Ligand SMILES: CC(C)(COP(=O)(O)OP(=O)(O)OC[C@H]1O[C@@H](n2cnc3c(N)ncnc32)[C@H](O)[C@@H]1O)[C@@H](O)C(=O)NCCC(=O)NCCS
């Protein structure tokens with residue numbers, strides 16, 4: 001068969017006018033300032049997917065997920081109004097790495113599905129941001145093109161969280177940190193870095209990344 005007479009699957013299956021929009025992960029440990037920095041990107045018109053927030057929403061609204069979480073953690077995972085009992089779950093899982101991993105295995109596939117739907121619904125954007133405490137390196141089994149890592153000194157992060165979340169004890173904050181990537185591990189997956197140490201100016205760092213992503 002000549003090349004001309006072969007059916008052209010490529011032309012049939014790919015709509016060239018719909019190029020996938022760039023998706024950039026933004027991550028960092030608790031209190032590093034991810035959400036604060038995302039708010040600045042939002043003022044530039046960049047849409048942001050907040051994975052922790054969506055995970056929270058899904059734990060209360062995805063019926064199958066609710067059922068699976070109850071099976072894994074017990075009925076107390078939901079309160080009398082059938083709402084996710086975050087305080088109770090946090091106490092249980094942030095001190096128990098195996099259980100946290102099992103909970104992640106229930107929640108994360110749902111969040112990834114939800115992210116895909118969100119990305120599909122966006123159009124005509126120069127790029128999108130996906131904020132999450134847990135993110136793999138770009139391209140490592142995910143749809144991210146680059147990863148921004150937000151860093152801040154540990155003592156500053158702990159003090160910020162004590163102020164922001166007065167219900168958490170120092171021990172609880174340290175338990176969360178010990179379940180997250182270390183600073184060195186975050187650095188390994190960073191394509192861009194933002195240092196949010198309240199000494200270096202934030203805006204020039206954010207603008208430089210924004211410009212580079214628009215280029
Ligand atoms: C354990 C839960 C109930 C704690 O709720 P709580 O309101 O106390 O804390 P919150 O969600 O605000 O998170 C507190 C800090 O822990 C971090 N964190 C949340 N989940 C995880 C996790 N699975 N592993 C490591 N850090 C996490 C957050 O980024 C934040 O820095 C809740 O975080 C949860 O259900 N987590 C599992 C879902 C998840 O993995 N979310 C992360 C992004 S998809």
Ligand SMILES: Nc1ncnc2c1ncn2[C@@H]1O[C@H](COP(=O)(O)OP(=O)(O)OP(=O)(O)O)[C@@H](O)[C@H]1O
Pocket residue numbers: 028029030031032033034035036037052133160161164196197198202
């Ligand atoms: N440069 C800064 N100057 C002053 N306060 C800051 C700065 N960056 C962050 N904060 C404050 O520190 C706290 C933690 O910041 P933020 O919520 O953005 O962190 P996060 O990395 O998103 O945390 P989490 O992982 O818990 O979601 C917030 O109360 C925020 O207002």
